[in-house]
Amino acid sequence: MRRAMSSSERLVALTLAWAVAGAALADERTPAQKMAHESAPAQWLERMNQALTTRNYDGTFSHWHGGRVEMLRIIHRVQDGTVSERLASLDGSGREFIRSGASLTCYLPDQRTVLVEQRPPDESLVGFPALNDQTASFYDIREVSHTRLNRRNTHVITVSPKDEYRYGYRLWIDDSTAMPLKTQLCDTRGHVIEQIVFASLTLSAHIPDSAFKPEVSTAGFKWLRNESAPPALAAATQAWNAMRLPPGFRIAARSAQTLPGSADPVDHLVFTDGLASVSVFVEPQRREQADQPVPESATVGSSSAFSTVIDGHKITAVGEVPPDTVRFIANQLKAQEPPPVGSRRP
Amino acid sequence: MNEELDSQLSAMFDDELAPEECELLARRLSRDEQLKARWGRYAVVGAAIRSERGVRLNAPLAGLVSAVILAEPALAAAQGARRTGVRWWQPVAAAAVAAGVAAVSVLWLRAQAPLAGAPLSAHLTAPTATAPGAAVVPAAAAGAPDSYVVPRAPAVRAVVPSTELANYVVAHSVFSSPVTRRNLLSAFMTGEAGSAAEEPRDDAQGNVQ
Amino acid sequence: MSADASDLSLVRRVQRGDKGAFDALVLKYQHKLVKLVMRYVRNPAEAEDIAQEAFIKAYRALPQFRGDSAFYTWLYRIAINTAKNAVVSRDRSPIEYDLDRNNEESYDMQGRLKDSETPEGLVLTDEIRSTVNAAIDALPEDLRTAIVLRELEGLSYEEIAAAMACPVGTVRSRIFRAREAIDRRLREVFEGGLGRAEELG
Numbered sequence: 001m002r003r004a005m006s007s008s009e010r011l012v013a014l015t016l017a018w019a020v021a022g023a024a025l026a027d028e029r030t031p032a033q034k035m036a037h038e039s040a041p042a043q044w045l046e047r048m049n050q051a052l053t054t055r056n057y058d059g060t061f062s063h064w065h066g067g068r069v070e071m072l073r074i075i076h077r078v079q080d081g082t083v084s085e086r087l088a089s090l091d092g093s094g095r096e097f098i099r100s101g102a103s104l105t106c107y108l109p110d111q112r113t114v115l116v117e118q119r120p121p122d123e124s125l126v127g128f129p130a131l132n133d134q135t136a137s138f139y140d141i142r143e144v145s146h147t148r149l150n151r152r153n154t155h156v157i158t159v160s161p162k163d164e165y166r167y168g169y170r171l172w173i174d175d176s177t178a179m180p181l182k183t184q185l186c187d188t189r190g191h192v193i194e195q196i197v198f199a200s201l202t203l204s205a206h207i208p209d210s211a212f213k214p215e216v217s218t219a220g221f222k223w224l225r226n227e228s229a230p231p232a233l234a235a236a237t238q239a240w241n242a243m244r245l246p247p248g249f250r251i252a253a254r255s256a257q258t259l260p261g262s263a264d265p266v267d268h269l270v271f272t273d274g275l276a277s278v279s280v281f282v283e284p285q286r287r288e289q290a291d292q293p294v295p296e297s298a299t300v301g302s303s304s305a306f307s308t309v310i311d312g313h314k315i316t317a318v319g320e321v322p323p324d325t326v327r328f329i330a331n332q333l334k335a336q337e338p339p340p341v342g343s344r345r346p
Numbered sequence: 347m348n349e350e351l352d353s354q355l356s357a358m359f360d361d362e363l364a365p366e367e368c369e370l371l372a373r374r375l376s377r378d379e380q381l382k383a384r385w386g387r388y389a390v391v392g393a394a395i396r397s398e399r400g401v402r403l404n405a406p407l408a409g410l411v412s413a414v415i416l417a418e419p420a421l422a423a424a425q426g427a428r429r430t431g432v433r434w435w436q437p438v439a440a441a442a443v444a445a446g447v448a449a450v451s452v453l454w455l456r457a458q459a460p461l462a463g464a465p466l467s468a469h470l471t472a473p474t475a476t477a478p479g480a481a482v483v484p485a486a487a488a489g490a491p492d493s494y495v496v497p498r499a500p501a502v503r504a505v506v507p508s509t510e511l512a513n514y515v516v517a518h519s520v521f522s523s524p525v526t527r528r529n530l531l532s533a534f535m536t537g538e539a540g541s542a543a544e545e546p547r548d549d550a551q552g553n554v555q
Numbered sequence: 556m557s558a559d560a561s562d563l564s565l566v567r568r569v570q571r572g573d574k575g576a577f578d579a580l581v582l583k584y585q586h587k588l589v590k591l592v593m594r595y596v597r598n599p600a601e602a603e604d605i606a607q608e609a610f611i612k613a614y615r616a617l618p619q620f621r622g623d624s625a626f627y628t629w630l631y632r633i634a635i636n637t638a639k640n641a642v643v644s645r646d647r648s649p650i651e652y653d654l655d656r657n658n659e660e661s662y663d664m665q666g667r668l669k670d671s672e673t674p675e676g677l678v679l680t681d682e683i684r685s686t687v688n689a690a691i692d693a694l695p696e697d698l699r700t701a702i703v704l705r706e707l708e709g710l711s712y713e714e715i716a717a718a719m720a721c722p723v724g725t726v727r728s729r730i731f732r733a734r735e736a737i738d739r740r741l742r743e744v745f746e747g748g749l750g751r752a753e754e755l756g
Contacts, residue, residue, distance in 0.1 A: 052524035063532040070536040074528070093537035097516070104516050110537065113509060117516050146414075147611075151604050171525070180525055194529055197644075224509070253521060259513040270521045277526070279518035300515055301533020303526075318511075318518045320526040356731040359583065360705060361561040362712045368564035376568055376575035384738070386582035391737050393586035394687035395706040400599040401589050403683040407603055408581045411610045412574075420572035421618055 041143040041157045042131055047178035048171065054078055057179065058211070059201035060090065065194045065301045077207040086212045096214045107216045114218055115260040116225040135274030138162050138248040147172075149181050159275065164188040165246035165325045166276045167302065177203060185302050187322065194302040224261035240267055240282045240313075242332040246325055248273040271319075271329060278319030278329055285314045295330075297323055306330045355381060359388045562626035569617055577617075581610050584627060588634050595638035605641050609634040679744075686744045690737040701726055702733035 056077045062069050071090040077083070085099040096107040106115040135141075140160040147156055153175040160168045168190065172182035179201065185194040242251075253270040259281075267282040295308035300318075306326040307316045310333055317330035351374075357363040358371050375381050390403050515534050519527050568576035588609060592602040613633050620629055691699055697719070704715045712726045719726065 049524045052528070061532075063536055065533060065536075065538060068536075068538075072532050072535055087531050087535055089535045089537070093535065095535045095537060097531055097535055104520075106512055106516050108508075108512065111508060115509070115512055115516060117513070119520060146417075148604055148608060151600060169525070183525055183529070185526075185529055194533070196528060196532060257517065259510075259517065261509065261513070268517060270518075272521070275523055275526070277518075277521050277523065279514065279521060281514055281517070298511060299538075300511070301529060301536075301538045303515075303530045303533060305511060305514065316514055318514045320522060320530055352735070353727065353731045356734055357712075357727050358561045360712065360730065361559065362727060363561060365560040365564070368560045372561075372564035372568050372576060372579075373573075375565070375579050376573050382575070382579060382582065385579055387738055387741055388734060389583050389586060390683060390741065391687055391702075391734060392706040394684045395691070395703065397684065398586065398590045400593060400597075400602075401586050401680075402599060402603065403586070403680040405585065405589070405603055407585045407589070407607055407610075408578060411581050411607055411614075412578050414611055415574050415577060415614050418615070420574065421570055421614070 041141045041155075042136070044143065044155050044157050044173050044178065045131055045141065045159070045171070048173050048180050051178040052076075052180070053083075055177070055179075055203055056205065056207050057201060057203045058207060059198050061196050061198045063194075063196050063301075071199070075207060075211045077211075084207075084209075084212045086214075088215065094216055096216055098212055098214060100212060105214075107214050107218065107221075109216050109221075112220060113222045113224060116223065117260050118226055120255070120257075131274050135248075138166065138273055139168075139275060146175075152176070152181060154181055160190075161188055163247065164322065165249075165328075166273060166321055167193075179203075185320075226258045226260045226262070239336050240269065240280075240333055241336055242269070242271065242280070242329055243334050244332050245271060246273075246328060249278070249329070252277065276319060276321050278317055278321055278326060280329060280333060281314075281316045281318075282333065283314050285309055285312055295327070297327070299323065311335055351381075352384065355385060356388065359385060559622075559625045559627075563622060566617065566620060566622075566626055569614070570620075577614055580626070580630075584630060585610075587627075588630070591631065591634055592638045595635075595642050601641075602638075605638050606634065608641075609637040612637060682744050683741065686740050687737055690740040691733075694733055694736055698729050698733040698736070701729035702737075705730050 056079075058073075058075045060071055060073050062071055073086070073088045073090055075084075075086045077085070082101045083099060084101070086096065087098075088096040094107075094109045098105045098107070102119040104117045104119065106117075108114070138161065140158075140162060142158050142160075143155050144158050145156045147154060149172045154172040155175060157171045157173055158168070159171070166188075168186040168188070170184040170186060170192075171180050173179070174181050179198075180196075181198050181201070183196045184192045187193050249271045250273075251269060252272045253268075255268050256265050257268055258264065259266055262283075264283055264286070269280045269282070271278045271280070295306060297307075298305040303318065303320045304323040304326045305316065305318045306323065307314060308330050309315070310331075313335070315330045315333045317326040319326055319329075351371075354363055354367060354371055355375070358368055358375075363371065375385060386408065393401060393403055512534070515530065519531055522530055562580065565576045565579050569580070585606065588606040589599070589602050592605045592609070593599065596602050596605060609630070613630050616633070620626070691702065694702070700719060701715060704710045704718060705712075710718065712723045712730075715726045715730075716723045
């Protein structure tokens with residue numbers, strides 16, 4: 001005969017049963033079903049992208065690269081369709097990046113310079129690469145575990161590249177908010193080369209405008225701005241294109257703009273494989289640049305830049321890809337003259 | 347109240363019950379929520395007596411662990427090849443899903459090690475120890491006809507003028523995907539443009555020194 | 556008694572697929588493990604998380620446990636490694652999450668359970684501790700001595716029998732009766748806690 005449960009036993013049973021119910025609510029599928037359902041991890045990436053671009057948040061995170069760790073603060077707000085963002089280094093460089101709608105400002109106290117770049121007003125603010133069917137061909141996206149990170153339930157999603165043209169990622173995505181609490185960027189052999197971990201994170205309904213004011217003092221700084229009205233693309237007599245691209249990369253955008261501090265128009269092509277993107281800037285080589293050694297490589301953390309000269313034009317490729325990928329793409333750029341009128345064969 | 351049973355429970359909790367009685371009681375314990383609750387309270391009594399500062403006596407820890415485990419495949423299905431020389435372990439035939447599940451567990455365990463050299467895409471292989479202080483060893487990707495070697499420590503010089511690079515980075519950032527954009531801009535904000543990456547030194551277990 | 560027969564009987568059941576048996580192991584060792592982890596992280600909530608992680612790792616690694624060492628010894632090593640890894644991968648700043656609950660969209664287990672930062676969690680612990688202490692104070696001396704020698708000094712039944720000059724069977728009975736008496740009072744505290752838990756629901 002089963003005796004009635006005592007209240008304390010009921011408490012423990014309640015806790016256990018409730019926890020079971022919670023787990024059941026969280027995911028009703030068996031692990032086998034989960035693993036077979038490959039779109040689910042990709043959905044987590046979509047949710048993560050949505051969270052990063054549409055939610056208001058204020059956090060500090062550590063950025064590890066090349067054996068150095070630095071702390072940064074990020075504040076992000078979407079209000080009345082306008083994106084405001086502030087990214088500031090908390091130790092060391094003192095640099096800040098502030099976005100207010102279509103205006104991007106870069107404070108570089110170490111160079112006593114401020115760059116102000118005005119984007120075209122009609123440019124889509126959510127024009128980032130979207131995961132598509134193609135992406136799955138070049139990345140293996142999996143959820144490898146559901147684990148707790150710093151008292152939050154997270155989904156650990158790995159994005160493994162299928163070739164060496166791109167990086168891989170390991171993401172700890174918060175179950176509740178879809179924010180990436182920890183991000184590892186890995187090279188093609190799986191070694192972590194960059195890591196971002198949130199130390200604190202607040203998602204709030206309201207962030208005041210004052211949160212987006214720079215802390216750095218700009219007295220005596222050089223201000224470089226670009227022309228707010230970009231030259232018309234049609235003015236270019238040559239259309240530049242990449243003759244070949246790494247597998248999976250396609251052109252996603254093409255525009256002409258001026259860069260801060262320069263009056264010359266620059267062609268800006270964007271190639272993407274759905275996750276990584278590479279910009280290629282094409283501008284006539286200026287006389288003062290002729291003395292610079294070419295080609296040149298640079299890195300910005302794990303991102304890569306590569307510059308070369310083709311047909312008297314300076315070609316610069318920048319992207320969150322390995323160095324050889326930007327070099328490959330840049331070297332593929334070629335100007336295509338439109339055929340002269342009247343010389344076309346029938 | 348079944349005194350004999352509860353008395354056995356108390357003895358088993360103290361590891362003072364005969365093995366054959368343990369077997370029987372273990373089976374009951376796993377299925378009987380009341381018995382389990384009592385067992386749990388025995389543990390609380392001990393912890394309270396030892397008066398450990400900061401340790402919560404009503405933590406939902408057990409329930410949370412239970413919930414996670416409930417969602418996992420039963421261990422019997424996950425067992426791999428039988429090990430020899432085990433006297434009391436009763437092996438169960440491995441299921442076809444075993445290899446996949448075991449590999450996932452391995453990857454999960456590796457993921458906890460900070461910045462370990464765990465192969466990201468090696469969901470089919472066991473983890474291998476990273477050689478401490480490994481030098482740059484370019485490795486051609488298997489099956490890639492074009493030699494597309496990605497050196498582990500790209501040695502590059504900052505030759506591109508910083509302001510120009512800043513322009514490119516800012517202009518490009520609009521077109522990055524949200525998470526990669528954060529990597530790019532963070533690196534830029536911390537003034538990492540152009541610096542050569544230094545390698546983290548791993549010990550044999552993949553722990554960063 | 557063969558050492559560790561209690562744990563091994565539960566471990567064997569888990570290895571054969573009985574998940575409920577693992578609950579018993581967790582219930583038995585959770586406080587010990589949290590206390591162990593607190594040597595590495597001072598924050599009790601973080602220690603609980605790490606302990607939880609260690610238990611889950613232990614569950615998944617249980618097929619590889621062959622009984623060469625005591626189960627708790629094996630579990631202890633896993634917990635230490637987990638704690639060390641957590642400390643190393645943690646960055647310099649203290650890690651706190653302060654998510655605006657109004658903005659949280661989906662069902663969140665954690666939101667239902669108050670975590671240890673909230674006063675209720677700590678109050679309950681203190682209540683439990685003082686209840687147990689009061690119950691022990693109220694015990695007849697032979698019962699009190701037996702339970703304290705067992706739980707505080709960690710003596711085996713045989714050692715306690717020698718210390719108290721009585722048979723082992725008597726030790727077992729005294730400890731059991733001491734636990735019963737304490738448990739009666741403990742259930743009242745949990746009843747108060749149950750009321751609170753229902754309010755949260």
